[in-house]
Amino acid sequence: MxxxxxxxxxxxxxxxxxxxxxxxxxxxxxxxxxxxxxxxxxxxxxxxxxxxxxxxxxxxxxxxxxxxxxxxxxxxxxxxxxxxxxxxxxxxxxxxxxxxxxxxxxxxxxxxxxxxxxxxxxxAVLVSGDITVDLSRGVACKAGAKLELSGTELRLLAYFLEHPGRLLTKRQLLERIWDEEGNYVDENTLAVTIRRLRVKVETDPGHPERIRTVHGQGYRWQEMDR
Structure with missing residues (x-):
């Protein structure tokens, strides 16, 4: 990237x-x-x-x-x-x-x-509740346990933690996470990656509390207490 x-x-x-x-x-x-x-x-x-x-x-x-x-x-x-x-x-x-x-x-x-x-x-160590991302090592953890993330999932999680509480549009996320590498992707690719990331960082992926969907616009990272 x-x-x-x-x-x-x-x-x-x-x-x-x-x-x-x-x-x-x-x-x-x-x-x-x-x-x-x-x-x-x-x-x-x-x-x-x-x-x-x-x-x-x-x-x-x-x-x-x-x-x-x-x-x-x-x-x-x-x-x-x-x-x-x-x-x-x-x-x-x-x-x-x-x-x-x-x-x-x-x-x-x-x-x-x-x-x-x-x-x-x-x-650069990003922290949000019990989620941490060590950018220098390329490692993310939840409650001290390492998360098995793909490179794309790690970059997406880090970008969310860099902008807590802020609406990140689908276009912003696509341009930041994928387009800079010259790869064409669509909104479906983003949605699939979001879904996979939720499985790994959410307590209940079916009712996400951290990665909130802003319908018709994008997503927002919600800070959580430890």
Whole structure:
């Protein structure tokens, strides 16, 4: 599954240059050029890290980080044309993982993004009630017992745990879990995988409490007490 980098930057040439540079490194990229577009991009999910400009048409990158941190620990590297330490302090206090001032070295920026991704991968253990997913080891457990999951089921479970309580549309799930590998699948494939995953994580798969169906739209992961 390709690692996806989000680039939220109002300078079109820089935005396209960063997309091309990360693409040459083997990453998938998505981009936005305004505050509103950036907000929609972050809400859509599916990214593994974000490069975010401090100043955007229609709003501030700081405000985007503030909103993002209400629901996600997605790694963020913030860019700014200013050199004020106050900006850096403000960004770090809001939860920015790294900070670079323009102009910057592309090689250094790429190295810092790789470092953020590696740190997240090494420390990524997702927990929801008695369900845990250790992304670095590719292992999921329920009440301490290992779950025998296929690679697709593991990725799906991890994606649910990364977005607890949030409606994930069928299209989002298909694009995130399957399409990034270039495999065409339909909604029936998703439904079958959901059914198999429920058998393994639900107490009563016939009356699921964790993976809730939102009819006509998609699914939602419901947090459960241990």
């Amino acid at each position: 390709l690692v996806k980098i989000g680039i939220i930057e109002d300078d079109e040439a820089l935005r396209e240059g960063l997309s091309m540079a990360f693409g040459l490194e083997g990453y998938d990229t998505v981009s936005a050029g305004t505050f509103r577009e950036g907000e929609m991009l972050l809400k859509s999910g599916g990214m593994d890290a974000v490069v975010l400009d401090c100043n955007l048409p229609g709003g501030s990158g700081f405000d985007l980080v503030k909103k993002l941190r209400e629901t996600s620990d997605l790694p963020v590297l913030m860019l700014t044309a200013r050199t004020s330490e106050l900006d850096e302090v403000k960004g770090l206090e809001l939860g920015v993982d790294d900070f670079m001032s323009k102009p910057f070295s592309l090689a250094v920026l790429q190295a810092r993004v790789r470092k953020m991704l590696k740190k997240r991968e090494e420390s």
